[in-house]
Amino acid sequence: SQTIHQWPATLVQxxxxxxxxxxxxxxxxxxxxxWYRQAAGRGLQLxxxxxxxxxxxxxxxxxxxxxxxxDRQFILSSKKLLLSDSGFYLCAWSGLDISSxxxxxxxxxxxxxxx
Amino acid sequence: DAKTTQPNSMESNEEEPVHLxxxxxxxxxxxxxxxYRQLPSQGPEYVIHGLTSNVNxxxxxxxxxxxxxxxxLILHRATLRDAAVYYCILRDSRITGYQKVTFGIGTKLQVIx
Numbered sequence: 354s355q356t357i358h359q360w361p362a363t364l365v366q367x368x369x370x371x372x373x374x375x376x377x378x379x380x381x382x383x384x385x386x387x388w389y390r391q392a393a394g395r396g397l398q399l400x401x402x403x404x405x406x407x408x409x410x411x412x413x414x415x416x417x418x419x420x421x422x423x424d425r426q427f428i429l430s431s432k433k434l435l436l437s438d439s440g441f442y443l444c445a446w447s448g449l450d451i452s453s454x455x456x457x458x459x460x461x462x463x464x465x466x467x468x
Numbered sequence: 469d470a471k472t473t474q475p476n477s478m479e480s481n482e483e484e485p486v487h488l489x490x491x492x493x494x495x496x497x498x499x500x501x502x503x504y505r506q507l508p509s510q511g512p513e514y515v516i517h518g519l520t521s522n523v524n525x526x527x528x529x530x531x532x533x534x535x536x537x538x539x540x541l542i543l544h545r546a547t548l549r550d551a552a553v554y555y556c557i558l559r560d561s562r563i564t565g566y567q568k569v570t571f572g573i574g575t576k577l578q579v580i581x
Contacts, residue, residue: 389571397512397555397571412568443511455559455567456502459511 355380359444359460366467371415372431374463379425384446386427388419391441403427412414422459439467472556475482477576480546484505487573488541495536500557503530506574508552515541533543551579 368419368458375449378384388400401419409419416435420428427444473491480486504512507522516523516530523530529542543550555574560567
């Protein structure tokens with residue numbers, strides 16, 4: 354069965370410090386990968402998506418970047434964090450199985466607090 | 469991307485059925501209706517999806533209107549663990565790559581003991 358893991362689960366970082374959140378998917382190949390952010394009490398905002406290795410598209414301009422060095426690995430990064438980067442970050446994947454209706458599967462989430 | 473609209477919040481008494489509505493008047497013929505729920509401090513989890521016919525699984529039932537412009541997620545007996553935010557979204561079955569999907573603020577379900 355497919356699983357998705359992301360880490361770290363929580364982190365507190367000072368303003369101006371770098372960020373690296375990692376996400377891996379197991380049990381599937383060539384997944385579509387996504388990074389979402391959720392501010393407190395708000396909906397999910399899509400940040401990046403990737404349809405293949407090295408293929409990254411950004412939905413919103415921001416202080417963050419994403420990379421996909423391997424088929425099932427997705428990394429969210431920042432060189433210098435801002436206070437506004439605080440939030441709940443979610444990695445997700447979807448497969449090519451049409452019978453599943455293109456279901457999206459989410460990771461456990463990473464809480465980032467920038468201080 | 470086709471939009472969905474849901475009430476911001478709903479309440480239910482424990483062990484009573486809950487009907488969570490969703491409107492999707494601009495749905496296309498190839499859009500699947502998906503429901504997800506997000507428990508506090510967790511990522512959203514898949515609940516159920518359907519195309520035209522009503523669907524049942526161990527978590528819930530999905531009732532789809534005949535014109536497909538609305539649907540209802542049915543929790544047959546609400547428990548305190550069902551307190552969550554419920555999202556209704558549409559996914560185009562023709563697209564295997566990326567498709568822009570907007571998760572709104574969903575419906576926050578409060579279950580009263």
